[in-house]
Amino acid sequence: MIHFHPEKARAFAQDDARAHWHDKALWFVRVKRDRGAATVPEWERLREAAAGIKAHTLSRLAGYLEEFERNATANGMQVHWARDGEEHNRIVHGILERHGVTRMVKSKSMLTEECHLNPYLEARGIEVVDTDLGERIVQLAGEPPSHIVMPAIHRKKEEIGELFHEKLGTPAGLSDPTLLTEKARQHLREKFLGAQAGLTGVNFAIAETGGFVVVTNEGNADMGTTLPPVHVASMGIEKVIPRLADLGVFTRLLARSATGQPVSSYTTHFHAPLPGGELHVVIVDNGRSRMLADAHRRQALGCIRCGACLNTCPVYRRSGGYSYSYLIPGPIGSVLGGHRDLRGHASLPFASSLCGSCTDVCPVKVDLHHQLLVLRQEAGEQGLVPLGKRMGMKAASFAMARPGLFRAGGRMARWLLWAAPGLARIGPAGAWLRGRELPVPPRESFAELYDRETAGSGEDRS
Amino acid sequence: MNARDAILGALRAAGATPVEAPAHPAPVPQGEPVARFLESVKAVGGSPYRVPDAAGLAAGLAALPAWSAPRRASLVPGVPGTVDLAAVTDPHQLADLDVAAIPGELGVAENGAVWVKGESLGPHRAVFVIPEHLVLVVSAADVVHDMQAAYGRLTLPRPGYGLFISGPSKTADIEQSLVIGAHGARSCAVFVVG
Numbered sequence: 001m002i003h004f005h006p007e008k009a010r011a012f013a014q015d016d017a018r019a020h021w022h023d024k025a026l027w028f029v030r031v032k033r034d035r036g037a038a039t040v041p042e043w044e045r046l047r048e049a050a051a052g053i054k055a056h057t058l059s060r061l062a063g064y065l066e067e068f069e070r071n072a073t074a075n076g077m078q079v080h081w082a083r084d085g086e087e088h089n090r091i092v093h094g095i096l097e098r099h100g101v102t103r104m105v106k107s108k109s110m111l112t113e114e115c116h117l118n119p120y121l122e123a124r125g126i127e128v129v130d131t132d133l134g135e136r137i138v139q140l141a142g143e144p145p146s147h148i149v150m151p152a153i154h155r156k157k158e159e160i161g162e163l164f165h166e167k168l169g170t171p172a173g174l175s176d177p178t179l180l181t182e183k184a185r186q187h188l189r190e191k192f193l194g195a196q197a198g199l200t201g202v203n204f205a206i207a208e209t210g211g212f213v214v215v216t217n218e219g220n221a222d223m224g225t226t227l228p229p230v231h232v233a234s235m236g237i238e239k240v241i242p243r244l245a246d247l248g249v250f251t252r253l254l255a256r257s258a259t260g261q262p263v264s265s266y267t268t269h270f271h272a273p274l275p276g277g278e279l280h281v282v283i284v285d286n287g288r289s290r291m292l293a294d295a296h297r298r299q300a301l302g303c304i305r306c307g308a309c310l311n312t313c314p315v316y317r318r319s320g321g322y323s324y325s326y327l328i329p330g331p332i333g334s335v336l337g338g339h340r341d342l343r344g345h346a347s348l349p350f351a352s353s354l355c356g357s358c359t360d361v362c363p364v365k366v367d368l369h370h371q372l373l374v375l376r377q378e379a380g381e382q383g384l385v386p387l388g389k390r391m392g393m394k395a396a397s398f399a400m401a402r403p404g405l406f407r408a409g410g411r412m413a414r415w416l417l418w419a420a421p422g423l424a425r426i427g428p429a430g431a432w433l434r435g436r437e438l439p440v441p442p443r444e445s446f447a448e449l450y451d452r453e454t455a456g457s458g459e460d461r462s
Numbered sequence: 463m464n465a466r467d468a469i470l471g472a473l474r475a476a477g478a479t480p481v482e483a484p485a486h487p488a489p490v491p492q493g494e495p496v497a498r499f500l501e502s503v504k505a506v507g508g509s510p511y512r513v514p515d516a517a518g519l520a521a522g523l524a525a526l527p528a529w530s531a532p533r534r535a536s537l538v539p540g541v542p543g544t545v546d547l548a549a550v551t552d553p554h555q556l557a558d559l560d561v562a563a564i565p566g567e568l569g570v571a572e573n574g575a576v577w578v579k580g581e582s583l584g585p586h587r588a589v590f591v592i593p594e595h596l597v598l599v600v601s602a603a604d605v606v607h608d609m610q611a612a613y614g615r616l617t618l619p620r621p622g623y624g625l626f627i628s629g630p631s632k633t634a635d636i637e638q639s640l641v642i643g644a645h646g647a648r649s650c651a652v653f654v655v656g
Binding site: 025028029039040041042045046048049052053055056058059060061062065066071074075076080081082083087131132133134137150151152153156157160177178180181182184185188189192193209210211217218219220222223225226227237242244245246247248249251252259261262263264265266267268269270271272274275283285289290292293295298 | 482484506574580587618625631632637
């Protein structure tokens with residue numbers, strides 16, 4: 001897996017026009033995020049508060065989960081616990097089986113992707129319909145989501161028209177997003193009306209009130225939970241927050257960070273099942289408690305899945321969601337995937353320029369680029385770095401520890417790059433020059449320049 | 463050991479150092495809330511209207527194309543509808559509902575959201591999302607600056623239900639093109655009374 005990201009990214013970048021189109025589409029969302037954030041004077045203090053609330057909650061998570069369970073049960077919900085994805089799937093299937101469910105409508109939940117719920121239920125004869133438009137598109141295409149907020153961001157409208165023609169029987173050649181959305185609305189409305197159960201994720205669970213919040217723009221979670229009598233909500237243990245008032249902080253940050261909207265269209269608070277219906281909450285660990293045990297890794301559990309770090313990441317934008325080996329792409333996915341299974345995702349900590357833009361936009365201030373750096377160090381210690389990179393690093397550290405050698409090497413490199421620039425394109429280092437022009441090498445090093453400029457001024461470098 | 467005890471046990475064993483909960487920052491109020499609310503409703507794809515009183519609301523509804531559709535449900539006191547929600551036994555029967563008028567408890571100036579408490583939805587929660595069009599009615603006195611203020615004031619009985627609605631249903635999942643009317647209401651008129 002140590003070559004996963006570079007190889008997939010190279011394949012993505014092969015189609016230059018598409019790679020640029022993808023880059024621009026994501027940057028457009030990043031710019032909207034900036035505009036949204038700028039409308040809130042106390043934005044930075046909100047980020048501080050959000051990070052603080054998450055750190056506080058994670059420091060006493062067991063207590064808050066118990067408080068949530070107690071209050072949710074008092075509100076008439078049924079709370080279940082699952083150690084891993086398999087247990088989660090078994091619980092969900094058990095509920096559906098008891099009610100004789102043959103079709104379940106589902107709104108977006110990265111957790112159910114993580115648990116591979118859809119194939120589990122489909123193998124047991126239950127039709128699962130993803131109802132978020134982007135998720136329905138990738139489901140029909142037989143693909144995983146390529147972005148956590150905009151699952152079909154990698155697909156062009158013409159391709160979606162073709163897919164709908166093939167799968168939904170719409171006329172051939174449709175490419176107008178309004179028309180395509182209308183077709184999907186009609187197709188999914190039938191599914192909503194014919195489902196016996198709905199499943200949603202959980203954006204926030206509130207310990208104090210024993211309820212939870214689900215946020216969508218499309219209203220698909222609302223269609224799926226107000227028509228069928230059975231609602232299953234799947235949540236990771238990290239989704240709980242202490243108080244209802246904390247939502248004032250998080251709802252101001254979430255949509256602005258995700259899409260630049262001041263708030264999503266529907267922010268629905270569930271504190272009771274439908275009259276005569278059932279509401280089940282499945283609380284899932286699946287490796288999260290292990291992450292919590294490490295003070296540094298713990299931070300990543302504060303993520304509220306806004307996707308801002310994906311949209312801003314120069315590597316994600318230019319390499320696409322499918323170049324990441326973990327199901328959540330981009331900086332947060334590389335961090336979560338790396339913490340979960342570094343051997344399985346060894347290329348991900350290197351799928352970053354460490355520019356730190358992800359950390360700057362994160363609404364809960366997860367120190368993403370620093371976490372990636374730590375994961376690189378761990379990958380190095382565990383021998384999960386490709387040989388070429390390892391040798392290069394060794395050579396660099398040997399030279400940097402010896403100033404004389406370093407200076408001599410620099411002189412030689414400057415001369416060589418001037419005399420025979422073609423040499424730089426040979427060998428593994430040549431990868432840096434793919435798609436780039438080599439600048440003219442400077443005549444002298446910074447140290448030489450510094451010495452010359454400060455000669456006689458009394459300053460020295462010691 | 464059952465899953466619950468195993469998970470809680472693992473979390474306790476993690477022994478995280480307790481971190482104090484932070485105070486929430488005090489929002490800086492921006493502008494006159496009702497004017498900002500009306501602007502925000504427009505920005506999120508809704509249609510804002512300001513009316514002085516119940517008579518103004520009636521006149522506004524009469525002039526609203528969406529409200530001229532035949533199957534109308536109203537949960538707003540004093541506004542008559544054509545569909546008796548109490549007589550509907552199954553929310554699936556609302557599939558052909560044209561429009562619903564629903565009272566909001568609060569309006570939020572910063573984002574055009576309206577807090578609708580569960581009781582205001584009548585016997586069927588689906589009434590806000592299943593019709594083709596939506597009308598929300600909120601009193602000018604109940605418009606607050608921001609979400610933090612809203613959470614300080616809203617009522618959410620437990621057990622119960624409630625939601626913020628900000629404009630019509632929308633999506634940008636196809637090439638980032640904004641399309642109004644994904645699964646829920648295709649239009650959202652918001653009347654501010656007073």
